[in-house]
Amino acid sequence: METAEIINHLYTHYCLNDxxxxxxxxxxxxxxxxxxxxxxxxGNVESLVGAAFGDLQNKSIVKQVFSWLTIGSYLLGVPxxxxxxxxxxxxxxxxxxxxxxxxxxxxxxxCSLVFIRQYLEEKKRLNxxxxxxGYGFLAxxxxxxxxxSVILLIDLGKILLFQAYYCGKAHPDxxxxxxxxxxxxxxxxxxxxxxxxxxxxxxxxxxxAISIASMQEMNIETTEFYxxxxxxxxxxxxxxxxxxxxxxxxxxxxVSEFFQYPWTERDIHLVDNYxxxxxxxxxxxxxxxxxxxxxxxxxxxNYFDGPHRHRLSNLYTERGTVREQAR
Numbered sequence: 001m002e003t004a005e006i007i008n009h010l011y012t013h014y015c016l017n018d019x020x021x022x023x024x025x026x027x028x029x030x031x032x033x034x035x036x037x038x039x040x041x042x043g044n045v046e047s048l049v050g051a052a053f054g055d056l057q058n059k060s061i062v063k064q065v066f067s068w069l070t071i072g073s074y075l076l077g078v079p080x081x082x083x084x085x086x087x088x089x090x091x092x093x094x095x096x097x098x099x100x101x102x103x104x105x106x107x108x109x110x111c112s113l114v115f116i117r118q119y120l121e122e123k124k125r126l127n128x129x130x131x132x133x134g135y136g137f138l139a140x141x142x143x144x145x146x147x148x149s150v151i152l153l154i155d156l157g158k159i160l161l162f163q164a165y166y167c168g169k170a171h172p173d174x175x176x177x178x179x180x181x182x183x184x185x186x187x188x189x190x191x192x193x194x195x196x197x198x199x200x201x202x203x204x205x206x207x208x209a210i211s212i213a214s215m216q217e218m219n220i221e222t223t224e225f226y227x228x229x230x231x232x233x234x235x236x237x238x239x240x241x242x243x244x245x246x247x248x249x250x251x252x253x254x255v256s257e258f259f260q261y262p263w264t265e266r267d268i269h270l271v272d273n274y275x276x277x278x279x280x281x282x283x284x285x286x287x288x289x290x291x292x293x294x295x296x297x298x299x300x301x302n303y304f305d306g307p308h309r310h311r312l313s314n315l316y317t318e319r320g321t322v323r324e325q326a327r
Contacts, residue, residue, distance in 0.1 A: 003168030004043060006178040006192060007161055011040050014157030014194070024156065024195045024225075027252025028052075028217045033158055050162055052217075053134040056100040062284055063103070066300070070104045070282045074111075078277055083114045087141075094140055098166045104281055109138045111277040112212055112310075113145075116241050119270055119312060120208070124148055127206040129233075131155075131226055132214025136163035140170035143189065150188060152201060154226070157194040164192050195222065198229055206233055209240045209315070213278075213308070216245040216256050227262045236319040243275050243310035258309045266316035275310035279303070 013019045015038045025033070035051035050057055055067075075081055087110045088102075095102045120126075125148040132155050133139050139151045153163050167190050168176060174189035179197045186203055193201055209230050215223050230240060248256045280290075280303050287302035 001177050003164055003172075003176050006164045006176060007045060007168075008040065008043055009178055009180070010157050010161040010164065010192075010194075011038060014161065015040075018158070020157055020194065021196050023219075024222055026217060026219045026222070026250055026254055028250040028254075029156060031251045033156070036158055038158070038161060045165060048162060048165060050135065050159075053132070053159060053162075054105045054137075055103050056095065056098075056105060056135045056137060058103070059101045064101065066282045066284060067101075067103045067107075070280075071107045073282070074107070074277050078111060080111075080114050080118070083117075084110055087114065090144065091137075091141060094144060094170060095137065098135070098137070098140065098170045100135060100137070100166065105134070106137055108277050109141070109212065112210070112241060112243060113138065113141065115271075115310075116208070116210070116239060116312065119239055121237075123207070126150075126208055127204055128152065129154065129206050129209040129230070131209065131211040132159075132217075133163055134159075136165075136167040136170070138210070138212070139163065139190065140167050143167075143171055143174065150186065150191065150204065152191045152193060152204070152206070154193050154195060154198055160192050160194060164190075195225075198225070201233075204233065205235050206230075207235055207238060209234060209238070211241070212243045214244070215242065215261065216248045216258075217250070218256060219250075219254050220256070220260070223256070224262050230315055231317045234315055234317050236317055238315055238317065240313045240315040241310070242313070243278065243308055245304075245306045246309050247306055258311075263313075264316050268314040268316075269311055270314065271310070271312040273310070275308045278308040278310070 032052040037049040039047040091106055091110055092102045126146050127150045128142055129152045130139050133153050139153055176190045177188040179193040179200050183201045183203055244258055246258050280301055282300050283302055289303035290301050291298045
């Protein structure tokens with residue numbers, strides 16, 4: 001499938017008319033999807049304006065300066081510094097190819113990938129599920145590091161359009177596919193799947209699943225739907241990296257809680273603590289939360305609206321877990 005064909009399909013079904021079933025759209029996304037703007041004329045993308053899924057489109061000098069100051073401050077104490085630094089230059093080149101800005105958001109995803117790779121067996125090929133990848137930077141980076149990998153991107157159709165567009169720019173010669181019916185072939189590089197079509201992907205098993213700042217914006221029904229799919233389609237020796245807000249209340253009153261996700265006692269958590277590269281950011285604007293000195297708010301330093309947990313797990317599946325299979 002040509003990415004232009006994928007983009008036009010997503011535009012027709014999720015921008016001109018939104019075919020997403022109601023149960024997949026939390027009040028968070030009901031609010032923010034109205035602020036996501038897509039303009040296509042004559043089959044060509046004229047304008048894409050994202051909202052609430054990253055800052056990679058913001059190329060202002062001020063934004064870039066504060067982004068780099070944030071990155072520099074984290075590099076003073078972040079673990080695996082050398083491996084992270086090695087990925088920064090190729091990641092900058094990648095964002096230029098995609099037509100995006102390299103930002104603190106990219107840095108966080110680099111840190112996450114370096115962290116995950118410490119727990120992966122040495123493999124040249126990975127089957128990966130990305131749940132909510134924003135502009136598709138992480139998918140594109142994984143593909144660059146693991147060129148033989150198959151990457152399934154799952155998102156709301158309107159946001160998925162951004163991933164198809166930017167992953168297409170990063171990897172124009174790759175095989176791209178949009179799930180609109182039962183997936184029959186397994187030889188694609190990028191598979192784009194609107195949330196409601198996920199059960200059409202039944203012919204693949206996956207080594208790795210990743211959710212970074214995405215499940216925190218879902219209602220519990222959607223989170224349960226994704227966990228159920230993972231337990232059916234991850235291999236027994238799997239890795240699931242979940243980095244999300246500990247607790248978040250959405251505009252409609254729904255509450256997403258990390259520890260209320262449908263984990264089971266059979267899941268094996270290799271790492272389970274607060275995310276060390278997702279604690280604060282530097283900006284000209286002043287967020288609601290931030291450090292104080294003698295009751296005065298310190299400028300430029302902002303905390304996120306709540307702490308972020310990150311958990312790397314061997315998720316219990318229909319095949320069991322590695323530990324159970326070893327018995």
